[in-house]
Structure formats: C-alpha cells, structure tokens
Amino acid sequence: MNTEHHPTTHGIDCYLCHRTTVELRPYGPRGEWVCFACAFSTPERKAQTEASFSAQINACGDGAVIGEPTGPRPHQRSRS
Numbered sequence: 001m002n003t004e005h006h007p008t009t010h011g012i013d014c015y016l017c018h019r020t021t022v023e024l025r026p027y028g029p030r031g032e033w034v035c036f037a038c039a040f041s042t043p044e045r046k047a048q049t050e051a052s053f054s055a056q057i058n059a060c061g062d063g064a065v066i067g068e069p070t071g072p073r074p075h076q077r078s079r080s
C-alpha cells in the first residue's frame with residue numbers, strides 16, 4: 001500500500017540487492033546504481049564507491065562545489 005520510491009531514483013533498483021525502496025547512488029563499478037548499504041558492504045565495494053565518487057567529482061572540474069570554494073577566511077584586521 002506504500003509505494004515508496006526515492007524521488008531521484010524512481011523506478012531504479014540497486015544493482016547489487018535490487019531493492020527499489022532505498023536511496024541509490026551511481027557509484028557501482030561502471031556507474032551502476034547501488035544503495036548505500038551495498039556501496040559500503042565490503043572493503044572492496046567501499047574502495048570502489050570512493051573511487052567512483054572521486055572520479056565523478058573530478059569530472060565536474062571547477063564546477064564541483066562542495067561547501068564554499070573559498071572557505072572561511074581570517075577576519076581582516078582593521079588598521080588603526
């Protein structure tokens with residue numbers, strides 16, 4: 001009675017466990033959609049997930065923004 005789908009992964013099932021009611025990420029070996037639990041279920045998969053994540057972030061080049069690109073900066077001292 002509850003057709004629960006993650007909004008961004010509607011109709012897609014996990015490459016590994018084939019559940020559709022979980023949030024999926026495209027971090028499988030060849031960009032397959034996998035769920036968070038599967039992505040980190042073994043050290044090998046965790047390494048693969050992190051490698052895929054890095055590759056996709058790098059592919060974005062300067063367009064990838066995680067937080068503020070400039071970051072926090074020291075408050076400028078006012079001259080007196």
Ligand SMILES: [Zn+2]
Nearest residue numbers: 014017035038
């Ligand atoms: Zn899964």
